[in-house]
Amino acid sequence: SQELEQSPQSLIVQEGKNLTINCTSSKTLYGLYWYKQKYGEGLIFLMMLQKGGEEKSHEKITAKLDEKKQQSSLHITASQPSHAGIYLCGAAPTGNQFYFGTGTSLTVIP
């Protein structure tokens, strides 16, 4: 959707490398979600960020929310094959509909 743009569209990294995925909103963010999807399956909830400047980590994945820039980033440290999948950011910037970003496909080469 045009409400949330993700970059890059796809990433291919060597195992052990760090990577960052960005999600930019065209509207003010009052909360942002990150999900991961294995191809053709449901979405797995990763993290929710509610306030500007908030940063959360889970295992080797860290997400930050920059409210002023209307942007969030997802950083994976020392990537592993298990990190492969499609990463999606999501938010309800207008308050009446939930939008998902365009998605980032991550491939981790062993």
Next chain:
Amino acid sequence: KAGVTQTPRYLIKTRGQQVTLSCSPISGHRSVSWYQQTPGQGLQFLFEYFSETQRNKGNFPGRFSGRQFSNSRSEMNVSTLELGDSALYLCASSLAGSTKSTDTQYFGPGTRLTVL
């Protein structure tokens, strides 16, 4: 707690037919949202139900409809199927709603619909 379940997982229909998909939310969740995922359009919001009432609706034709029962289970119906309706249909449940910034949606495995 059991997660969100969707049935059936796979479905093959022909153009012009209609189809009904089912979603059972996590126990205690009163909101169910439906999404369509296609390679070209990505994940798009269809509609959301809360306590048996449609709360929000995305930009889809009237052929797409839904309902929610008193036990929060939801069904989605697509009538007069078109080739372009081939997609992965995902439902998500949450306590208070998809647009509540303090709430989290949990997704089912999806129903893969193929229209021939």
